[in-house]
Amino acid sequence: MRKFILKRLGYAVLSLFLLSFTIFFFVRVTGDPTTLLVEPGASREDIAALQQQLGLDRPVWVQYGSFVSNLARGDFGRSFYYRTPVIELYLSRLPNSLLLAVAAMTFSLLIGIPSGILAAVRLNGVWDRGGKIFALLGLSMPQFWVGLLLILFFSVYLGWLPSSGSGTPLHVLMPAFALGWYFAAAHMRLTRSSMLEVLGSEYIKLARLKGLPEALVIGKHAFKNALIPVLTLAGINLVLMINIAVVVETVFAWPGVGRLLYEGIAFRDFPVVQATIVLGGAMIIVVNLVVDVLYAWIDPRIRLGR
Amino acid sequence: MANGRAATLTLPWRLPRFNIQGWPLIPIGILIVLALVAIFAELITPYNPEIGALGDRFRPPAWVAGGSDKHLLGTDHLGRDVLSRLIFGARVSMVVGFMAVIFAGFVGTFLGILSGYLGGWVDQVIMRVTDSWLALPGLTFAIFLAAIVGPSATNIVIVLALVFWTRYARVVRGEVLSLRERDYVRLAVVAGCSKWKIMQKHILPNVVNSAIVLATLQLGVVIVTEASLSFLGVGVPPPQPAWGLMLADGKKGLMAGYWWLTVFPGVCIMLLVLSANLIGDWLRVKFDPQLRQL
Numbered sequence: 001m002r003k004f005i006l007k008r009l010g011y012a013v014l015s016l017f018l019l020s021f022t023i024f025f026f027v028r029v030t031g032d033p034t035t036l037l038v039e040p041g042a043s044r045e046d047i048a049a050l051q052q053q054l055g056l057d058r059p060v061w062v063q064y065g066s067f068v069s070n071l072a073r074g075d076f077g078r079s080f081y082y083r084t085p086v087i088e089l090y091l092s093r094l095p096n097s098l099l100l101a102v103a104a105m106t107f108s109l110l111i112g113i114p115s116g117i118l119a120a121v122r123l124n125g126v127w128d129r130g131g132k133i134f135a136l137l138g139l140s141m142p143q144f145w146v147g148l149l150l151i152l153f154f155s156v157y158l159g160w161l162p163s164s165g166s167g168t169p170l171h172v173l174m175p176a177f178a179l180g181w182y183f184a185a186a187h188m189r190l191t192r193s194s195m196l197e198v199l200g201s202e203y204i205k206l207a208r209l210k211g212l213p214e215a216l217v218i219g220k221h222a223f224k225n226a227l228i229p230v231l232t233l234a235g236i237n238l239v240l241m242i243n244i245a246v247v248v249e250t251v252f253a254w255p256g257v258g259r260l261l262y263e264g265i266a267f268r269d270f271p272v273v274q275a276t277i278v279l280g281g282a283m284i285i286v287v288n289l290v291v292d293v294l295y296a297w298i299d300p301r302i303r304l305g306r
Numbered sequence: 307m308a309n310g311r312a313a314t315l316t317l318p319w320r321l322p323r324f325n326i327q328g329w330p331l332i333p334i335g336i337l338i339v340l341a342l343v344a345i346f347a348e349l350i351t352p353y354n355p356e357i358g359a360l361g362d363r364f365r366p367p368a369w370v371a372g373g374s375d376k377h378l379l380g381t382d383h384l385g386r387d388v389l390s391r392l393i394f395g396a397r398v399s400m401v402v403g404f405m406a407v408i409f410a411g412f413v414g415t416f417l418g419i420l421s422g423y424l425g426g427w428v429d430q431v432i433m434r435v436t437d438s439w440l441a442l443p444g445l446t447f448a449i450f451l452a453a454i455v456g457p458s459a460t461n462i463v464i465v466l467a468l469v470f471w472t473r474y475a476r477v478v479r480g481e482v483l484s485l486r487e488r489d490y491v492r493l494a495v496v497a498g499c500s501k502w503k504i505m506q507k508h509i510l511p512n513v514v515n516s517a518i519v520l521a522t523l524q525l526g527v528v529i530v531t532e533a534s535l536s537f538l539g540v541g542v543p544p545p546q547p548a549w550g551l552m553l554a555d556g557k558k559g560l561m562a563g564y565w566w567l568t569v570f571p572g573v574c575i576m577l578l579v580l581s582a583n584l585i586g587d588w589l590r591v592k593f594d595p596q597l598r599q600l
Contacts, residue, residue: 011437018438026454140580142530144537145553145572148560156563163561244443247534251557261446265453265540277450281442288441 004296012289017068019281023274024067028060076275081267086275089260094242096166097256100249101241103172104180109234111184113227116191120199120226121218131188138185147178147251164253175252179245183237190233195226232291239287243280330588333581340578344397351390353377355547358385364559367566380566382555388566391547392574398548399578402459403529406466407521410528413467414474415517419505421475422482433479436472444469448531452540459542462535466528477520481513515593522586526579533575549575 070076076086111134119128154174155163162171198204199222207217246258253259257276264272343350362385368378379388421432439447451465485491486509494504535541536550544551549571556567 011434014434015438015441018435019441022435022438023450026451136580136583137576140526140583141576142533142537142550142572142579144534145568145575148553148557148568148572151560152565152568156561156565240443244445246445246449247537250538261449262538265449265538270453273450273453277442277446280446281438284443285438285441 001296005293008289008292008296012285015285016282019285020068020071020278021064023278024064027274028063071278076278077271079264079269079272081263081269081272086271089272090257090275090279093255093257093260096254097242097245097249097258100172100175100179100245100254100256101238103176104183104241104245105234105238107176107180108184108187108237109230111180112187113191113230116188116230117195117218117223117226119188119192120195123196128192131192135185135188138181141181142247143178143182144247144251146181147174147248150174150178151251164251166254171252171254175245175248175254178251179241179248183241186237187230187234191226191230194229195222198222198226232295236284236287236291239283243284330584333584336577336581337585340396340574340581341400343393344400347393347397351387351393353387353390355386355390355394356545358382358387360385364562364564366564370566379570380564382552382567383558388552388570391552392549392570394547395549395552395571395574396578398459398542398546399529399532399575402462402466402532402542402548403525403578405463406470406528406532407525409463409467410470410524411474411517411521414471415478415510415513417471418475418478419482419509419513422479423486423501423505423509429479432475436475439469439472440476444527445531445534448535449538449540452535457540457543459546462532462541465535466531469531470524470528473524474517474520477516478513481516482509485509485512519586519589519593522582522589525582525586529575529579529582 074087076090078084079086079089082089115127115131115134119125119131122128150161151163151174154161161174162168165171199218204217204222207221208214212221242257244258245254245256246261248254249256249258250262257280260272261276263269264276358381362377362381363383365374365377365381365385366372367380367388368375370380377387377389379392381387382391417432417436421429442450448465448469451468452462455461455465491504491508494508499507532541533548533550533553536548537554539554542548542551544555552571553568556564556571559567
């Protein structure tokens with residue numbers, strides 16, 4: 001077990017290292033980073049000063065070293081627009097992103113799990129077909145378009161919900177739906193296939209042979225076991241939601257991390273863009289590591305397998 | 307159509323025998339129509355998609371009160387014809403989408419074969435890069451790259467290819483790992499084929515199917531990503547008519563109730579992506595049942 005954890009930890013550190021290298025590489029390879037890092041309209045003296053300050057006259061490897069050591073210390077530079085350290089900005093937006101992600105996740109699980117189970121229990125029935133269409137639409141409609149349609153219907157025509165901003169529970173409804181539909185579709189598909197697998201297993205046959213009522217077989221024996229992979233995916237998806245909510249947050253002017261990324265692009269605030277990407281990637285690498293270790297801890301076959 | 311045997315009458319030429327039973331005809335039809343529209347855009351558009359008449363701003367579609375037959379689907383905030391922009395937008399979306407998928411497919415398949423067949427440090431390097439790149443969500447990574455290289459249609463193709471090749475590399479490598487243990491590959495080694503030749507003649511033809519299935523499934527994701535990039539202002543630059551860009555423009559008129567600027571481009575994206583997904587799902591089941599869990 002310890003060996004497995006160490007190996008997995010090594011991969012995660014390597015991934016983080018490669019991630020930082022990728023980002024460093026792309027920023028440098030596409031030209032002079034000062035053009036990205038300097039504020040638009042800066043004078044020539046300012047640019048020269050920044051070049052010296054960034055140490056761009058030093059060898060590339062030295063530059064990379066200081067880039068990584070800054071990242072490791074949580075120093076992502078200052079935002080041009082807000083004039084504050086980027087990390088503070090990021091952390092101040094994170095709770096909002098988390099709130100939106102949790103709301104979207106709740107919605108996606110409330111829809112995805114029951115409809116997935118119904119689809120598996122009544123295979124090819126009305127629920128199964130309806131669920132398939134729901135899932136297909138969720139996977140095919142761009143999230144921001146769903147958001148725009150919701151605004152059009154619920155804000156412009158009906159006037160029921162606020163079209164943008166945050167603060168009240170009503171504000172979170174539409175963005176959560178727009179963000180959650182795609183994931184509801186994914187969770188539904190996984191619940192269905194996982195449930196089908198469990199229903200075909202020996203212990204379910206035994207439960208039926210014992211003469212247990214079907215509701216108990218499904219509700220007690222099948223449901224709990226089928227839920228394990230779905231909840232794992234949900235855990236990973238929660239972190240993913242925080243990081244891909246950028247379009248939804250832009251549509252609804254939701255003050256989360258994604259909106260910060262959008263502002264970073266719109267104001268040419270490169271330190272902000274870089275920080276959101278690095279932190280997002282790091283978050284996902286860590287979560288994948290945790291999930292892998294937890295799985296190995298629960299299931300010895302995984303840690304002994306390779 | 308259903309029973310080919312009944313057609314015993316002799317024709318001067320031989321019709322190709324396609325059994326189209328079970329084919330997703332509607333999605334294929336939609337894709338063909340969109341492709342034709344994109345190819346012949348100049349011939350069918352009533353107006354120049356990039357030039358509008360400011361006197362004709364925010365005209366609603368023809369069937370709504372206030373609309374006119376001159377602009378079937380209405381006009382936008384610069385008085386540009388929505389239908390014409392949609393038609394040219396099909397060209398942008400399809401060209402960018404297909405190019406990116408093909409480009410990513412080539413790079414990913416090539417690296418996947420190298421990684422799977424050569425093994426050793428080559429495998430380690432390629433797979434570790436793949437892992438760390440897969441850690442970034444496609445959209446965020448694309449936004450980052452697009453923000454660096456700046457908006458243009460060509461740049462977007464490169465960015466999308468850079469983001470999405472990793473999926474191919476993963477799948478193809480997995481296939482190659484089992485292919486290289488097959489007898490015909492081992493015999494080729496014994497017969498003295500070079501590694502390069504084996505990869506080219508014996509491995510590549512056997513992974514092409516999976517790569518094509520994956521490409522079809524990726525097409526939808528890539529098109530949505532392109533639309534999102536354009537919507538955020540780092541994709542196709544204005545005044546080019548891209549669907550994502552039209553939605554960004556449409557958002558300005560949303561609160562005023564100019565619904566046609568939001569509904570129509572979105573419907574186009576949805577139709578294209580839905581068709582690609584349905585065809586991809588069908589191909590996956592047809593070609594490669596093992597790919598199902600992807």
